[in-house]
Amino acid sequence: MISSLNSSVAGRAYSTVANENKEVKQNAKVTSSKESGQTKIERLKESIDSGEYKVDLTALATKMADELL
Numbered sequence: 001m002i003s004s005l006n007s008s009v010a011g012r013a014y015s016t017v018a019n020e021n022k023e024v025k026q027n028a029k030v031t032s033s034k035e036s037g038q039t040k041i042e043r044l045k046e047s048i049d050s051g052e053y054k055v056d057l058t059a060l061a062t063k064m065a066d067e068l069l
């Protein structure tokens with residue numbers, strides 16, 4: 001049978017491992033988000049350079065007019 005001392009040590013060890021796993025997952029999300037943002041930026045740069053990027057002039061004009069009001 002596990003003594004109460006061993007039980008509390010095991011509980012703390014489990015909590016530490018669980019917290020480390022949460023931190024790893026959070027860091028992975030941040031890294032993934034940064035990578036996807038960088039990928040989007042690279043795609044936009046490429047489409048602008050190649051002339052494929054098209055500006056929605058109606059949406060741009062609407063947004064500009066809304067900002068002036």
